[in-house]
Amino acid sequence: MNDTEARFRLSTSTSRPEPDSGAQPQKPLRADAARNRAKILDAAREVFSEYGRDAQMDEIARRAGVGVGTVYRNFPTKQSLAVAIVEQRFDAISDWVAREMLTDPDPWRALERSFQWCAEMxxxxxxxxxxxxxxAGAAPAQHLSGGPLGPSVEQVEGLLGLTAAWVERAKAAGVVRADLKASDMPPLYAALASIVQAGVLDWRRSVEIVLDGLRPRPAR
Amino acid sequence: MNDTEARFRLSTSTSRPEPDSGAQPQKPLRADAARNRAKILDAAREVFSEYGRDAQMDEIARRAGVGVGTVYRNFPTKQSLAVAIVEQRFDAISDWVAREMLTDPDPWRALERSFQWCAEMxxxxxxxxxxxxxxAGAAPAQHLSGGPLGPSVEQVEGLLGLTAAWVERAKAAGVVRADLKASDMPPLYAALASIVQAGVLDWRRSVEIVLDGLRPRPAR
DNA sequence: GTTCAAGCGGAACCGGAACTCCGTTTCCGG
DNA sequence: CCGGAAACGGAGTTCCGGTTCCGCTTGAAC
Incomplete structure (x- = not known):
């Protein structure tokens, strides 16, 4: 699973690590350096997905076939590398939603598939x-602090927008409760992810219950 | 918030740290030692609840007004102290369920209150x-490994039993879906806790959706 | 009051993991 | 093909936090 990364945003792309925003010309990296940067990102993706925040820099360097020094030349800190990975993942989510969830002619089935996908992820x-x-925690007005890690504000808003679009479609189709809001959804996905993370084998059962909670309220 | 601990199980009580199970007589601790052990548990409770697994032994010792050495005489390892705290917390949960949830004449209201309590916790x-x-992850047959931390098997089963009792009452009263099982509940609480942890301010909204998912299915 | 084992404190130790440094290697413009 | 700037590698440094050790203090049995 390599080079699935061409479509990601500049800041994580195989160009020079941004010393700061604003200076755009950025002489391109030397050929080998660019190759290494890509290998590092791939390795990091792998290691972070295996060990989460316990991933070790040495291990990432090893899997990239590169010295630690090289990792640090591209990402001055473990944190910054983690952020890059998170941003990639986040974009992957947005991609999926746009591609799979918004194009499905049946919004309810799209919802079911999205929960399925979330659990698999x-x-x-x-x-x-x-x-x-x-x-989920990046509530509307909460953009101030910009917590420890985290995707950019634009990324969050983008995905929220996609979600809102789906909600509209689903409501128009009458397949979900009439009072559903876009902001209702992220917490539910977060909940599912955490259930799966906890090792609940029968997470589908929880999904079933939540889905029932999302259905249109029966007329009183 | 001190000495709320008399009712906890032996292994975390103010008696000698168990060198092994089986040797029961256990000369009681010297008076000051017992006092210190209690202070340590209180401090640990406090620090763990503030910092989670990042709690530091030195900080616990400091708040207990005791040297690190004393902490280690009572709990040979940070892990063992963490387990003791987890067991206390777990018992507190069981207590609450037995006392508040099973005695409430209205099972549905008890459910609502339990979610509320979970979020507050x-x-x-x-x-x-x-x-x-x-x-939630401690599924029926999963008792083999005994993961990193974790309450004892008996504790888990005890709480699961209480939950099952509530489910029966609620079904008898016809306030929840007829197919509800005791094992459906822990994942939902885990989900709520994680939502709150993520910093979702409007967690009540998620609860509302889940509650709707738990209501009796409308007759088709 | 004396004795001494139980208990105490906290400086020191130690391993692990992020990060730095610098001698060496590699790319690439001329 | 050469020179030197850019990049590399990985041993070494630093920091941090759990754990240990040991000389000192204190409770309690007599």
């Missing part, structure tokens, strides 16, 4: 719950 | 989500 990536949790 | 104890997650 958590199963294969130990850091997933935290990412989704970040999104 | 998470708010005041950073380690709460992990405990509830452990419970």
């Amino acid at each position: 958590q199963l294969r990536d130990r850091g997933y719950a935290e990412i989704v949790g970040t999104l | 998470q708010l005041r104890d950073r380690g709460y989500a992990e405990i509830v997650g452990t419970l």
Whole structure:
């Protein structure tokens, strides 16, 4: 699973690590350096998904076939590397939602599939719950602090927008409760991810209950 | 908030730290030692609830007004201290369920209150989500490994029993879906705790959705 | 009051993991 | 093909936090 990364945003791309925003020309990296940067990102993705925040820099360097020094030349700190990975993951989520969830002609089925996908993601990536949790916790007006890790404000708003679009479609189709709001959804995904993370084998059962909670309220 | 601990199980009580199970007589601790052990447990409770697993032994010792050495004489390892605290918390949960949830004449209201309580607990104890997650993940036949931390098998089964009792009452009263099982509940509490942990301010909204999912299914 | 084992404090130890430094290697413009 | 700037590697440094050790203090049995 390599080079699935061409479509990611500049800040994590195979160009020079941004010393600061604003200076755009950025002489491109030397050929080997660019290659290494890509290898590092791939390795980091792998190691973070296996060990979550306990991933070790040495291990990442080893899997990238590179010295630690090289890792640190590209990402001055473990934190910054983690952020880059989180941003990639976040974009992957947005991609999926846009591609799979918004194009499905049946919004309810799209919802079911999205929960399924969320659970699978958590199963294969130990850091997933935290990412989704970040999104859920990034409430509307909470953009001030910009917690420890976390995707950018634009990323959060983008995904929230996609979610809102789905909610509209679903409500129009009458398949969900009439009072559903876009902001209701992220916490539910975060919840599912954490359930899977906790090792609950029968997470589908929890999904079933939540889905029932999302259905249109019966006319009184 | 001191000495709320008389009712906890022996292994965390103010008696000698168990060198092994089986040797029961256990000369009682010297008076000052017993006092210190209690102070340590109180401090640990406090620090763990503030910092979760990042709690530091030195800080615990400091708040207990005791040297680190004393902490280690009572709990040979940070892990063992953490386990003691987890067991206390777990018992507190069981207590609450037995006292508040099973005695409430209205099972539905008891359910609502329990979610409320769960959220409040998470708010005041950073380690709460992990405990509830452990419970949820401790599926029926999964008692083999005995993960990293975690309450004892008997504790888990005890609480599961209480939950089952509530489910029966609620079903008898016809206030919940007919197919509800005791094992459905722990994941929902774990989910709520994690939502609150993620910093979702409007967690009541998520609760509302889940509650709707728990209501009796409308006759088709 | 004396004695001494139980208990205490906290400086020192130690391992692990993030990060730095610098001698060596590699790319690439001329 | 050469020179030197850019990049590399990985041993070494630093920091941090759990755990140990040992000389001192104190409770309690006589």
